[in-house]
Amino acid sequence: MDLETQAQIYLADQRGISQVGFFRSFHTFNFGHYFHESRTPFVNLQVFNDDTLKAGHRLKLKLEKNSEVIIIPIVGGLEFHNSLETGFLEVGQVQIFSALAATEYEIINPYETEEINFLQIWLNNDSVDFTSKIEVNAFDFEDKNTMLPIFSKNSQRGFIGKYDGRKKEEFTFEKSENDIFFFVLSGAFEVQDRLLHTRDGLSLSNFKMIDFEALSNDAIILMFELVLQPQ
Template sequence: MLNDDTLAAGHSIKMQVAENTDVLILPIAGGLGYKSTLGTGFLNAGQVKILSLTSGMDYEIANPYETELINFIQIWLPNGSTNFSPKFQLIDFNLADKNKLLPLFSLNSAETNKKSRGFIGKYDGRKDDIYHVEKTENSPLPSGVFVFVLSGVFEVQNRLLHQRDGLALMNVYNAEVEFEALSNEAILLLMEIPLKK
């Protein structure tokens, strides 16, 4: 699941997972408060929180501002690992480091012997890049790649994507995803997710 959510000032939402799930919370505009059984805290733009929640656990996201809207991305990745346990991680990134993909997360997938990986990058207009899909000899299963444009315009694998457009790629030619920013300060979210049988 990938939700692109906007929350009004002073409001909150509560979510509950039905199975073991890695939940990623990524602020886009404004900071946000969060709380779960794993703890409470505040996230700013430039941070991502990963909550590894077991079935039935919940979390809450709140807009702490009096007048401002906040915007954030929620990503849920089910995790069927036998040694899955509740935990959290906080990852910082700096989009001032432009024109390359920055690591956002790397999560083990016991079902496929591969990792789910995520990246984010801010690009100047006409800058291009190539993402190389991970190859693992131990896992014959392919990975899917999901691209989501947070701002600006990109061309990805010869497809035009505008702000908040997404593209799922199931069979990646040559295990490479080519993309080019067509506007300045364009931000791209890219995730490689192992496919199940």
């Protein structure tokens, strides 16, 4: 059966924003008081926030649903506190926190003068055997021009890659009914003939093959393979 391919670009300068004196968050999807009909969740990708926290402050969040909470430091390390663990997460690490509905967790900026920037990504998980757990994975950008795995859970996978200008990548998927989300952390890429700049996102559905090309040096991109209801 042929499935209709679909694509949507989420431009960085059209994201929602929440801001108080010590904290700023850009929302690729609807979050908190921000709502736009074009920014509904993509498959089970519920939240994709680009957060900046000032020195010495902390952020507390509470989940409404069972979720895989993925935290990726971008600038500066961060301290975290949740029901399972307290620790420190640094650039080059990714935390995957499987958290039950109503779980609270904190992110703390431990520095005296420096802001930190990090991504918070929530994937809903409706599987019947969902349990609370935590893991931390690492990646190394010394290994350039390839997609590095950062998580794999319930048939879902995440990757990050740092590329030289004009380097290309191609993916072929086993199934046509796939859902893929890209997010450019820095630089520029052409993904499936669509131009993306820093902090732009792109959702793709039902593409059997996907290719992209870095258009600037040291460009960084994230890719997520998603499923609607993990089993």
